[in-house]
Amino acid sequence: MIEPLHYRSTRGARHAAGIEEVIAAGLAPDGGLYVPEALPQRDVGDFDPHGSLADTATTLLDPFFRGSSLASELPAICREALNFEVPLRRLPYRHDASILELFHGPSAAFKDVGARFLAACFRRLRRDDDTPLTILVATSGDTGAAVAAAFHRQPGVRVVILYPDGRVSPRQAHQLGCFGDNVQALRVNGSFDDCQRMVKAALNDAELQQRVPLSSANSISLGRLLPQMSYYAHASLAWWWEHRTPLNFIVPTGNLGNALACVWVREMGLPVGEVHLACNANATLSDYFDGSPYSPRPAIATLANAMDVGAPSNFERLRWTFPHDHELRLQLHASSVDDNAIRETIVRHAREHGEVFCPHTATAVHLLDGMGSTGLPWAVVATAHPAKFDSVVEPLIGRQLDVPPALAAMLDRPAHAEPMAARDELLKEWFAVPTA
Template identity: 55%
Template sequence: MRYLSTRGGTPALRFSEALGAGLAPDGGLYVPERLPRLDAADVAALPDDSLAATLTALLRPLLGDDPLAPQLPALCAEAAAFEIPLVPLAGRGDHLIELFHGPTAAFKDLAARFLAAALSALRPPEAPVQTVLVATSGDTGAAVGAAFHGREGFRVLILYPEGKVSPAQAHSLGAFGGNVRALRVAGTFDDCQRLAKQALADAALRAGRPLLTANSISLGRLLPQMGWYAMHALRFQRRHGRRLNFIIPSGNLGNALAALMARAMGLPLGEVLLATNANPTLAEFAAGAPYRGRDAIPTLANAMDVGAPSNFERLRWLAGGDEAAARALVQVRRIDDARIRATVASAGARHGIAPCPHTACGLAALEDLRAAGDTRDWAVAATAHASKFLDVVGPLLAHAPAMPPAFAALLARPARAERIEADYAALRAAI
């Protein structure tokens, strides 16, 4: 299996080469030269007894003869060392996939751990220190920090938008120390993402200081997220004889794209609906407007405050380059802050849970489907634990949710972040 740029201007690379490169030299994102298509017999043979087993089987054809292929079972076992349960909700046919059981209580943990393990396996002992650059709207940075913290041969630079992440998120980003450094950028997440891309495209900089990316533009972050959708789709169909549909809170489009890729490979996923916040880019595109990136709008679901989702290029690739076909792949529902508040406040009585603001977007979309008479089985992806957003959800809930122990331990550490302007010269100097 080889990987090409979405923009078509670079030579084909093996998986491990594309993993190290991150962004393609022409500015595009790496994608498989062809997406493997599993027939009915292949799907029937896929294991569903554990996330690690499902993920290993799913990624095997995507690695092919790559040097990492023999280590794939160990990499997946290290990444998926915690449960990702499908939890029934109070409503008939309503479910929640709890993606927040990793060390930083967010869905980013599994893929960040896979990426760190893979890059560690690829790094020769005598290689120079590699800098992992990550832009975050809140959760990605902590997951990457946790995955790489203390790993020999790596340093991490986390870029996050100053004042636009929750207090718990901000503290966690600066709490690692050691080989992990946090930078508060005076701007938006899109500014952070732009700066990171500029650095990755700076050949002169990379010649003197090896750079890697840990954002969802990295294949190592994108592909492992197929695992939980594949596992639960297989289990559900085998136990109930019908397909499970998915609602995925979405900002930068990586997690949702992983579900769409798993479905395109032949896994029995039903419909995929994206639940966004007030940022209009994806909703307007799905409604028929040309794709148009723009500045992000700050919302209560801050990790989804993205105005120009990087993975849109991969969505268009998955649709064969045709925007009309890309629209046909997904539905999009846009949820504003008032609706997020109302959904969080009612979730205890209605669903028996306390959701984070992003998960609340998914639950609101589910409520809209039920109000319109949809009786199918739907699973909402719960992307983070509510305790990470007590500034938002705390006043809306009768009882504050207990913080997961691993994340509580992270918050007990002292934290430090350096402020930089949203200017490439400032980032280049920091690197």
């Protein structure tokens, strides 16, 4: 019999969980984040050089699911969730740089990968007679729409999205409120950190969980983080087979789930080189990696709104991976990019190269530009389609952007979101009101 991998909380609780419990719960009982007891190891030779993204994901994630009830379903889950391209496109004006485009899914953002995988797992874990489950999501802009699209009209599941009112783009806000049916959006009068705090408080409320079973689809959920590793593995392996060198990544970073996925792929033994975190003016991480004590702080609003996080949840998992500050600071680099630099980068690349980037991707491109020629191959991670941020990008480049068909279909629907103050008890009271 295959011994399954067990998972524990970053906060040290002794309880060991299986992957099914981890996916179903989202957050560990002690409020920590689930991590595997040890990261499994993989070798380049384990993978099919001609395989699809779904094939790469199946091979990469097999040790995490081995021995579980989902193990035999993993290939089908990956095919179902990862049925769109994540191309690594060479930049024509730089011989040493590429763009990893992660915005070709239904909601035009990288969050589609994890959300669709998580939904495919829930479809297999849930039974018709199970108590209805509520997926509770805090979003800084992109997570909510991806989760809504993935779980829309899924039987036995309701999605409740909290987002910071006025701090997401108009098109992001429309996406969040356009689904209806089993998806409800709450626009919170506060920051993303307020939304995230409210969600964690609800997930940790035993009395509320008894009345309204809750789970999460934020990157605090390991079931969403694990599949995000697949596109880093797929890109780095493709590069390795062609060039026999590791691929280095610049990752736009907010709640740290996307960057952590990249780091874990490297820690599992695959050919990922340097990892540089591109932060906006929320400088919690860049200050830490410059040598200051880790100091979460209130988030400030920026053009790269999906990265407006002052207290990134996945720092707990990063510290689990590298427990000592000196060791952790050797593993990553981080830099902050202000709004003026974001604007300048968008304008200059559109004018000089015909490349249009969303504000988040522009933070990473700005860091690439500042590096000059390093002699290393770099991949900038493009996290969202620029058309999601038309109110920012179009005035800068002086023209309208083509809208991807899936995004256009969402924008054609009516949208609605309920207002809510940024207080934990109000969310609990909201759940006490019967749904129509």
